[in-house]
Amino acid sequence: MSISNAAVATIIQQHIPDAQVSISGDGYKYEADIVSAAFEGLNTLKRHQLVYAALNEAITAGQLHALTIRAKTPAEATS
Known part of the structure; x- marks a missing residue:
């Protein structure tokens, strides 16, 4: 049983409210x-x-079995 990309994004946003999240x-x-x-x-x-x-x-x-994370600050995302 897997979880949808949108559900993964929602869970992250619930725990990190200001997060901009893109899941594939x-x-x-x-x-x-x-x-x-x-x-x-x-x-x-x-x-x-x-x-x-x-x-x-x-x-x-x-x-959720395998997850690659790219976590950046807003400043890092724009550089």
Whole structure:
């Protein structure tokens, strides 16, 4: 049982409200491009942990299996 791209984006936006989220995937492998001020001052690991925390329920339920994350601050997204 997989989860839709839109559902993945909604879950992330619920946990990181200012996030601009773009999800692509095939129901098994997903790619997430996320831009948020919440990533300011965080290294890559901490950014990914923030996203995984939002998606933990879907991951543990087996709805989301593989996720590639590109997490950027607004300044990084425009450079």
